[in-house]
Amino acid sequence: MMDKKIKEALIHIVGEKNYTDSLIDIVSYSYDASEHSHRPSCGVWAESTEQVSEILKLANRKGIPVIPRGAGTGLSGMAVPAKGGIVLDLSHMNKILKISIEDRLAIVQPGVVYAALEKALALDGFFFPPDPASGKVATLGGNVATNAGGVKGAKYGTTRDYVLGLQVVLPDGQIMRTGSKAMKSVSGYDLTRLFVGSEGTLGVVTEITLKINPNPTATSTAMATFDDLADAGRAVSQIMYSGIIPSVLEILGRQTIVAINQNTDLELPEVDAMLLAETDGYTQQETDFQMQKVIDIFRRNNPKEVKQAGSEKEAEDLWKARKSAYAVLARIKTHFVLEDVTVPMARVADLLKGVEAIAEKHGIQIATFGHAGDGNLHPQILYDGYDPDQVKRMEAASADLFQLAIDLGGTLTGEHGIGLSKAPYMTLEHDAVAMDVMRSIKKMMDPNNILNPGKMALEG
Numbered sequence: 001m002m003d004k005k006i007k008e009a010l011i012h013i014v015g016e017k018n019y020t021d022s023l024i025d026i027v028s029y030s031y032d033a034s035e036h037s038h039r040p041s042c043g044v045w046a047e048s049t050e051q052v053s054e055i056l057k058l059a060n061r062k063g064i065p066v067i068p069r070g071a072g073t074g075l076s077g078m079a080v081p082a083k084g085g086i087v088l089d090l091s092h093m094n095k096i097l098k099i100s101i102e103d104r105l106a107i108v109q110p111g112v113v114y115a116a117l118e119k120a121l122a123l124d125g126f127f128f129p130p131d132p133a134s135g136k137v138a139t140l141g142g143n144v145a146t147n148a149g150g151v152k153g154a155k156y157g158t159t160r161d162y163v164l165g166l167q168v169v170l171p172d173g174q175i176m177r178t179g180s181k182a183m184k185s186v187s188g189y190d191l192t193r194l195f196v197g198s199e200g201t202l203g204v205v206t207e208i209t210l211k212i213n214p215n216p217t218a219t220s221t222a223m224a225t226f227d228d229l230a231d232a233g234r235a236v237s238q239i240m241y242s243g244i245i246p247s248v249l250e251i252l253g254r255q256t257i258v259a260i261n262q263n264t265d266l267e268l269p270e271v272d273a274m275l276l277a278e279t280d281g282y283t284q285q286e287t288d289f290q291m292q293k294v295i296d297i298f299r300r301n302n303p304k305e306v307k308q309a310g311s312e313k314e315a316e317d318l319w320k321a322r323k324s325a326y327a328v329l330a331r332i333k334t335h336f337v338l339e340d341v342t343v344p345m346a347r348v349a350d351l352l353k354g355v356e357a358i359a360e361k362h363g364i365q366i367a368t369f370g371h372a373g374d375g376n377l378h379p380q381i382l383y384d385g386y387d388p389d390q391v392k393r394m395e396a397a398s399a400d401l402f403q404l405a406i407d408l409g410g411t412l413t414g415e416h417g418i419g420l421s422k423a424p425y426m427t428l429e430h431d432a433v434a435m436d437v438m439r440s441i442k443k444m445m446d447p448n449n450i451l452n453p454g455k456m457a458l459e460g
Contacts, residue, residue: 002041006062010044010086013054018045018092022390029069029087033134035337035385036077036420037257040067049167049175049206052088056204057173059086059450067452068200070110070139073132074146075338076419079200082454088204090141094121097207105164105181106210110141127215129156132415135325144205147197149415151322154240154373155280156213157245158415160196167207168195169298171446181209194441199417200452202445216280219247220291222308224298225271232273233349235301236372239277244293248278249373250322253352255330255359256367256380260321263328268321271304273352275372276322278315319386325369326380335366335385337394337421341405342376342414354404355379362397364390376414402428418456426457435460 002010002021020026021042031037041064046052059066065085072079081087081363094111101124106345108117114128115137117362131150132138142148146167149158165179179185179192195203213403226232232251239249252260252274261268268274275298279290298306309315330336343351352368355377359366370377381397383390401411402425412422414431427435435457441451442458 006058006064007042007373009058010055013051013058014044014046018047020044025063025205029081029089031235032072032074032077032079034077034080034419034421036074036080036082036268038080038082039084040081040087041084043089043117045089047092049169052169052204052206053173053175053356055086055088056169056171056450058074058174060448063448064450065152065453066204066450068141068145068204070142070145071113071137073134073138074142074322074419075340075416076413077420078145078253078419078452078455079241079418080420081394082420085450088203091139092335094208099124099212101126103181104183104212106212108210110139110205111145111210111294112140114138114140114143121212122215125215126212128162128210130159130162140208140210141205142277144196144208145198145200146415146417149371149374149376151248151250151371153371153376153415154249155245158421160193161388162211163192163196163208164211165209166192166195166205168203170203171448171451176203179209183211199419199455201442201455201458202451204451216247216285218283218287219277219278219280219315220284220287220308221278221318222291222295222298222306223277223318224303224306225277226268226273226275226302227271227304228302229272229349230350231277231301231303233346233352235275235297236348237302237346238246238297239294240373242293242297244279244290246277246279246294246373248276248292249371250276251348251370251372251377252276252321252325253355253368255327256369257321259332259367260324260328263331264324266321269305274321276318322369329380329382333382337381337398338415338416339381339398339401340370340376341379341401341412342374342412343405343408343410345373345375347408347410348375348377350408351377351404351410354408355401357398358397358404361400362393364393364397374414375410399425404435420455423455423457
């Protein structure tokens with residue numbers, strides 16, 4: 001329970017209706033979409049930057065942890081209050097403050113849901129390209145905290161490529177603005193990028209200025225299957241240096257395809273790999289030209305089958321397998337861990353082969369799908385969380401997956417973030433000097449370590 005005087009001070013800041021220490025709320029705030037959980041002492045809903053500032057001033061004086069939270073859809077435990085404290089729920093700060101088509105930007109509060117911004121932008125034929133799978137509920141503050149990506153990352157990049165500026169409340173309550181509303185700026189250190197992907201450990205974002213794009217009006221979709229991972233991997237690499245950049249290039253591995261067949265009526269061919277490609281543009285001729293080059297590359301790499309959608313309905317049918325992967329796999333066992341290791345594009349096939357070897361080594365089911373176009377794959381480890389032996393095998397398999405990604409020249413995470421899940425493995429990727437620099441930045445900006453403590457191995 002929160003100290004009585006602290007509780008009274010928080011209620012004075014946010015109002016009684018925006019403070020909670022009820023059990024149902026505390027339990028809800030104890031977890032996100034990862035396997036981690038820990039209860040906070042209380043939760044508060046902030047409704048303004050000034051309230052966030054006052055909350056952080058209080059917490060900083062008293063040394064109380066503060067955990068910023070959006071929709072709680074993160075998969076690495078970054079919204080879990082690992083050391084208790086105050087959950088700072090930003091979902092009430094959900095206003096789209098401005099859309100300027102002539103400036104190609106939108107200004108939003110952190111609690112705006114991705115899908116709500118997309119709906120508003122669509123009225124003017126624009127969109128915000130980074131589209132996480134949880135976009136129907138995920139908030140843009142969470143997108144910024146994790147540098148979220150999505151299926152269109154190969155062509156359009158991730159959140160950091162679209163954040164022009166931020167308003168941030170620092171751990172001591174100071175309010176700072178970074179960046180500008182201009183498309184280009186090299187004025188001073190790039191503080192905006194420092195906060196994008198910082199997982200709420202350096203400051204609380206209360207306003208976001210985003211670059212937006214005209215929405216392509218035409219798409220083409222195709223699918224290819226391969227009996228050999230090497231052929232699929234070679235096709236991915238050749239597509240991405242062909243001069244054509246598909247808006248989507250997704251992959252499903254054999255275990256994922258088998259699982260989908262066992263749990264749906266899609267009747268997919270059970271091959272080593274299935275690739276789904278989409279091209280986009282502003283005329284159908286343009287997108288069809290791009291897709292023909294993709295299909296030509298598919299056909300040069302020994303596919304079992306190649307299909308091109310001839311209508312919107314056929315495109316939807318080709319997408320069904322990819323869109324069903326996560327939900328189908330989540331139902332197979334009582335628990336799962338969804339990783340997001342990322343490797344250079346030429347090593348995608350090596351990663352898939354390595355995942356199969358790790359699954360066999362530990363006697364555990366791992367089904368893989370993901371974004372082949374930028375080398376970001378999602379091995380989903382399926383296990384019984386009530387069986388201690390399976391939990392141990394899951395943990396050992398995860399450790400081997402991270403080591404495999406690093407050995408292939410890759411990274412621990414392409415879009416889900418470090419949080420709690422990957423914190424023990426940070427030194428696999430980052431040398432002692434890099435870790436020291438990151439910890440020094442954290443200590444300088446948050447000397448009392450109140451903001452989201454326990455995350456990213458920043459405490460040494």
